[in-house]
Amino acid sequence: MVNSRLASLGLTPGVQVNMTQNFGRGPLIVTVRGTRVALGRGEAAKIIVERGSHE
Amino acid sequence: MSDCHDPLMQTAPRLAVMEVDASLIALAGQPNMGKSTLFNLLTGLNQHVGNWPGKTVERREGFFDHKGRSFRLVDLPGTYSLTANSPEEVIAREFILCEQPAAVVAVVSAANLERSLYLVAELAALDAPVIVALNMMDVAAQEGIQVDAHILEAALGLPVIPMTASKAIGVRELLGVVEDVLDGKRVPCPHLPEVRADHREVLEKIGRLIEGHVPEPYPQSWIALKLLEGDAEVTGRLQAALSPETWESVHGVLRAHDDAFLAVASGRYEWIGRMLRAAVTRPRIGQFGLTERLDRWAAHPVWGLFIMAGILGLVFWLTFTLGSPLQEWLDRSILAPLAGLASDVLMGAPVWVRGMLVDGLIGGVGSVLIFLPILVIFFAVFALLEDVGYMARAAYVMDNLMHLMGLHGKSFLPLFLGFGCNVPAIMGTRVIDSWPARLLTILIAPLVPCTARMAVVAFIAPAFFGENAIWISWGLVLLSLLALVASGALLNRVIFKGQRSAFIMEMPLYHIPNARTIGLLVWQRSLAFVKKAGTAILVISLLVWVLSYLPNGELNTSFLARFGQFLEPVGRWMGFDWRLTVALITSFPAKENAIATLGVLFGNSPDSGLAETLAASFSMASALSFLVVTMLFIPCMATVAVTKQETNSWGWTLLSVFLLLALSVAAGTGVYHLAALIGL
Numbered sequence: 077m078v079n080s081r082l083a084s085l086g087l088t089p090g091v092q093v094n095m096t097q098n099f100g101r102g103p104l105i106v107t108v109r110g111t112r113v114a115l116g117r118g119e120a121a122k123i124i125v126e127r128g129s130h131e
Numbered sequence: 132m133s134d135c136h137d138p139l140m141q142t143a144p145r146l147a148v149m150e151v152d153a154s155l156i157a158l159a160g161q162p163n164m165g166k167s168t169l170f171n172l173l174t175g176l177n178q179h180v181g182n183w184p185g186k187t188v189e190r191r192e193g194f195f196d197h198k199g200r201s202f203r204l205v206d207l208p209g210t211y212s213l214t215a216n217s218p219e220e221v222i223a224r225e226f227i228l229c230e231q232p233a234a235v236v237a238v239v240s241a242a243n244l245e246r247s248l249y250l251v252a253e254l255a256a257l258d259a260p261v262i263v264a265l266n267m268m269d270v271a272a273q274e275g276i277q278v279d280a281h282i283l284e285a286a287l288g289l290p291v292i293p294m295t296a297s298k299a300i301g302v303r304e305l306l307g308v309v310e311d312v313l314d315g316k317r318v319p320c321p322h323l324p325e326v327r328a329d330h331r332e333v334l335e336k337i338g339r340l341i342e343g344h345v346p347e348p349y350p351q352s353w354i355a356l357k358l359l360e361g362d363a364e365v366t367g368r369l370q371a372a373l374s375p376e377t378w379e380s381v382h383g384v385l386r387a388h389d390d391a392f393l394a395v396a397s398g399r400y401e402w403i404g405r406m407l408r409a410a411v412t413r414p415r416i417g418q419f420g421l422t423e424r425l426d427r428w429a430a431h432p433v434w435g436l437f438i439m440a441g442i443l444g445l446v447f448w449l450t451f452t453l454g455s456p457l458q459e460w461l462d463r464s465i466l467a468p469l470a471g472l473a474s475d476v477l478m479g480a481p482v483w484v485r486g487m488l489v490d491g492l493i494g495g496v497g498s499v500l501i502f503l504p505i506l507v508i509f510f511a512v513f514a515l516l517e518d519v520g521y522m523a524r525a526a527y528v529m530d531n532l533m534h535l536m537g538l539h540g541k542s543f544l545p546l547f548l549g550f551g552c553n554v555p556a557i558m559g560t561r562v563i564d565s566w567p568a569r570l571l572t573i574l575i576a577p578l579v580p581c582t583a584r585m586a587v588v589a590f591i592a593p594a595f596f597g598e599n600a601i602w603i604s605w606g607l608v609l610l611s612l613l614a615l616v617a618s619g620a621l622l623n624r625v626i627f628k629g630q631r632s633a634f635i636m637e638m639p640l641y642h643i644p645n646a647r648t649i650g651l652l653v654w655q656r657s658l659a660f661v662k663k664a665g666t667a668i669l670v671i672s673l674l675v676w677v678l679s680y681l682p683n684g685e686l687n688t689s690f691l692a693r694f695g696q697f698l699e700p701v702g703r704w705m706g707f708d709w710r711l712t713v714a715l716i717t718s719f720p721a722k723e724n725a726i727a728t729l730g731v732l733f734g735n736s737p738d739s740g741l742a743e744t745l746a747a748s749f750s751m752a753s754a755l756s757f758l759v760v761t762m763l764f765i766p767c768m769a770t771v772a773v774t775k776q777e778t779n780s781w782g783w784t785l786l787s788v789f790l791l792l793a794l795s796v797a798a799g800t801g802v803y804h805l806a807a808l809i810g811l
Contacts, residue, residue, distance in 0.1 A: 083396035084212035103530040109245040116634030
């Protein structure tokens with residue numbers, strides 16, 4: 077359910093995610109496929125990312 | 132690449148038995164794509180807002196004429212996908228499958244094509260004639276993104292019409308294409324996305340297993356795809372349609388591939404990537420211009436809160452400075468002459484007829500009407516903030532606080548609306564995706580101090596506390612909000628066992644608001660309020676009037692007074708006499724009635740001397756307790772009615788009433804004794 081909501085907003089395996097705002101606590105904003113998406117910290121913690129090159 | 136003569140697509144012919152409306156057009160699109168703007172542009176005031184049958188999801192339908200032809204336009208709920216995550220998504224796809232619109236206009240944003248084509252991929256799979264309205268060309272140009280509509284059209288196999296709905300650009304072209312599709316001059320022939328290669332075989336296997344068992348009017352290929360995606364609604368439907376043995380084998384295949392929805396979603400995005408490769412040129416990723424710069428402040432965990440508090444303050448200031456004079460004017464120039472006129476006309480009628488019509492009917496209508504200017508201003512500011520894209524930021528910065536109650540940022544939006552009026556706040560909880568979170572928000576929404584309650588405070592507080600009235604007022608607001616957070620946290624712990632739903636929300640790009648969109652939103656919200664609140668307030672106003680008149684025409688000895696005297700022992704705990712108790716009871720139809728009732732009971736009109744009389748009759752402790760109880764008491768009749776409508780349950784509605792009753796009596800008693808103790 078959460079997975080499929082994330083997928084419909086563009087968060088699918090292998091996609092490039094840019095961290096737009098993260099103050100260490102509380103919700104954060106990522107940019108994925110040109111869309112800014114706000115995520116609760118709990119939801120964000122379940123997404124496994126690999127550090128990529130800085131664009 | 133697939134083609135239009137895909138054998139799988141042909142196995143489920145479109146239903147011929149159903150009556151198909153040849154002028155029916157559906158409008159689909161994700162949120163923040165300008166779908167409502169386009170809908171409003173096409174239909175204007177020629178639209179009807181209701182509910183989808185059996186659902187608390189808004190249904191908007193309208194009519195428009197183009198070149199002498201009449202079209203019926205249905206605005207489907209804005210959804211990101213068509214997988215059964217929410218009632219909205221099920222409604223959208225069921226409508227397309229069962230009503231079979233002659234064309235589906237999919238609104239996408241040129242500034243955000245990659246994500247917005249996701250829904251197009253889903254729509255095309257429904258075997259519906261899809262036309263792509265490539266909206267927000269102006270925003271795309273502003274962000275430096277160029278889209279070539281012709282290349283996109285060739286890639287998708289669907290008509291693509293570039294447009295800017297907010298400036299009414301491209302509408303004629305869109306309608307021309309709609310006509311062509313309806314007349315069969317153009318047949319959309321989509322190049323459908325494919326499932327990622329590693330799952331294609333599984334999909335074919337499922338297709339073979341369910342062949343011939345798919346209930347009409349669902350296309351078999353679509354059902355197979357949704358099964359693979361783990362769509363709960365389709366899964367349930369098929370389980371009922373298939374024989375247990377067949378279902379067991381289908382289920383076995385699905386269980387072995389329970390991560391398949393990611394393959395399906397990835398497949399769609401791969402398809403989108405192919406579609407866009409040649410059609411879109413974009414600047415370096417990460418450039419957001421205006422939105423980026425504004426969000427550095429508006430979405431900041433500290434500054435964002437200050438900005439929100441500032442905006443909230445400004446909204447109130449604007450609402451009351453503009454609204455109060457309007458209210459007075461309405462009262463003086465419309466209602467008072469109307470009541471006078473009615474009394475004159477009814478001179479010969481029996482006293483009770485006159486009283487019922489003048490005091491009950493006109494009084495009841497009056498309290499709704501008087502309230503409207505404040506509400507309209509509040510709605511307008513709210514709609515403006517919504518249309519600009521700010522409200523998503525407000526939800527984002529409030530997320531931390533909402534977590535105390537097991538809710539997340541989205542629940543803050545209806546609560547914000549509650550500062551204007553609790554009725555639209557409870558209706559506004561529809562934006563919350565999970566039912567427990569929505570229910571909890573409905574239960575706590577009445578604790579948001581609405582403008583009607585603030586009107587009572589604004590009358591009583593200065594009478595008793597003079598210069599300190601402003602601090603008392605702020606204190607009462609703060610108390611209400613503390614009560615809100617405390618009861619939210621408690622309810623979440625006790626009833627919802629501390630569960631919390633996921634916070635996933637798009638932050639749209641800021642953009643210039645559209646006056647038409649805002650105007651229509653204000654119009655619709657006000658109309659809904661008048662319809663919902665108006666009827667409830669009217670009925671109860673009449674009832675209260677009858678109780679205050681019977682048996683002998685004297686309020687002081689009426690049934691209402693007797694009821695107040697009966698309840699006086701409870702009132703005593705809070706420092707009330709029977710008159711304050713009656714005033715509190717009559718605040719049920721509409722909060723501001725409390726003042727009018729006190730006026731009648733003390734024989735002073737609120738304009739002359741009532742404030743002084745009240746100050747002489749009650750102690751400060753009683754007044755303070757009365758204000759506290761007014762803030763926390765059972766919400767008004769209209770709010771209770773809407774709570775019933777939105778929860779569709781008397782149980783939850785009664786729970787809400789009981790909780791607030793208990794809370795207000797307890798708080799009133801506490802405050803009264805505390806205040807009396809320090810000698811107020």
